[in-house]
Structures are given as structure tokens and as C-alpha cells.
Amino acid sequence: DQSSQDLQRARQQVEELQAAAAQQSAAAEQKAALLAQVKGEKLDAEEEAVLAAHRAKHAQADAAAAAQQCEQKEAEVTLLLSSNQQLERDLATARADAAKRADDWLALEKVATLSMAHARLTGSYDDFAAAGAALDRAFAVSGPRAGPHLTAAAFAMQTHRLGAAEAMLAEIDRYAMPAEPEIRAEAEAMRGDIALYRGRYTVAARRYDAAEALAPSAGLFARRAMLETYLGQPDRALAVLDRAERMGNFTTP
DSSP states (O other), rough: HHHHHHHHHHHHHHHHHHHHHHHHHHHHHHHHHHHHHHHTTTOOOHHHHHHHHHHHHHHHHHHHHHHHHHHHHHHHHHHHHHHHHHHHHHHHHHHHHHOOTOOOOOHHHHHHHHHHHHHHHHHHHHHHHHHHHHHHHHHHOTTTTTTTTHHHHHHHTTTHHHHHHHHHHHHHHTSSSOOOOOHOOOOOOOHHHHHHHOOOOHHHHHHOOOOHHOOOOOHHHHHHHHHHHHTTHHHHHHHHHHHHHHHOOOOOO
């Protein structure tokens, strides 16, 4: 499966590092041999001892670094596998629930949200297609001036369709009942993201300000950090990220 392939690639990378280390060691030996030829003499006992110690030291360091990287890769793959398995369980539950409540657009929206999260892990077109299909069904039963517009905007951004995302966000302003502050804040933040991707940094900052006024969130600070990075202010970006990290999860579309 995908996780097994990731682990195999990780091990392959470690093997490549080990091979590179062996090549470096061989190059050092060749250099020493050439030096001896230039000097017109063989390496004496002291020089041989120094070279042997050098080889041993670097071999140990290379082996330790390769082992550490392998452990890190294995931990990453294990975490990815665990997250993927949990998402698949949640997605199966959501699909079963949506099948029982075919006229409930909120149940279909959950299927779309989980499919989008799964797509971030797998990059699979099937996951994107499933998310799009669930959103289409949700809009079909939601009625006018209601529906999963925020999730649809996030899906449009995830699939790099900024114009479609803008259209979905505009629909939120037309709801029969005003959306909650958190939803309106996220809509403003996503408008800021669109402006950021288009290089309109002043507009992005203004949108983020509007979002913070409605409902501050860690994800918003992560966006501000990205803006600071685009503006060439890495120190300010790191300070903003520190603040976001203290608040908790800062996943953004």
C-alpha cells in the first residue's frame, strides 16, 4: 500500500546515504594513495594510523546518521499510516451516516470534508472526485441561500480554482440567516489567502484583520506568518508562528 511504499522509499534513501558515505571514504583513500605517489613513498606507520582513525570515525558518524534518519522516516511513515487508517474509518462512518440521511446536506458535507483530508494524505484523484461529488449532492438538497459554501470554497482552493472559491465565499453573504462569526471569519481569511496567492499583500493583510476582528484563531496567525514570509520578514513570521503554535491546531485550506 501507499505507506509500505513510503517506508521502502525511506529505506532506499538511507541506503543511498550509506552508499554515498562509502564513496566518500573510497575517495579519501584514493587521495591518500595519490599523496603517497606524489611524495614518492609509502605512508609511514603514523600516517597509516591517522588515516585508519579517520576512516573509522567517519564510518561511525555516517552509520549513526543513517540509522537516525531511518528511524525518523519510519516514525513519519508510522504516523502517516495511523492517520490514514483513522481517516478511512471516519470516512466509512460518515458515508454510512450520509446514506441513511440522504436529504441532510450536513452529513454530505462531512463526507466531503473527510475526503478532502484524505486527499491531503494520498494525493489521490479518487479522493478529490469523492469530495466534489459529495458537495454536489449536498447543494442539491440544501435549498437556496444555504449549503456547504465554506467547505466548497476550501475544496476549490485545494484544487487551485481561486475564482470558484471566490464565488462560493460570495454566497455566504447571501444566506437567509447571517452566518456565525466563526464562518464569516474563515471566509474573510480565505479571501485573504486568495489575495495573497495573487500577490495583493495589502488586501490580504486587510482581510486577515477583518477575520481576526470576527474570531481570532491559530490558523489565522499561520496565515499572517505566510504573509510576513512573502513580505521578506522571516523573523516576524517566526514570531507569529510561535503565537499560533501556542494556540493549538493551525491547519488552513
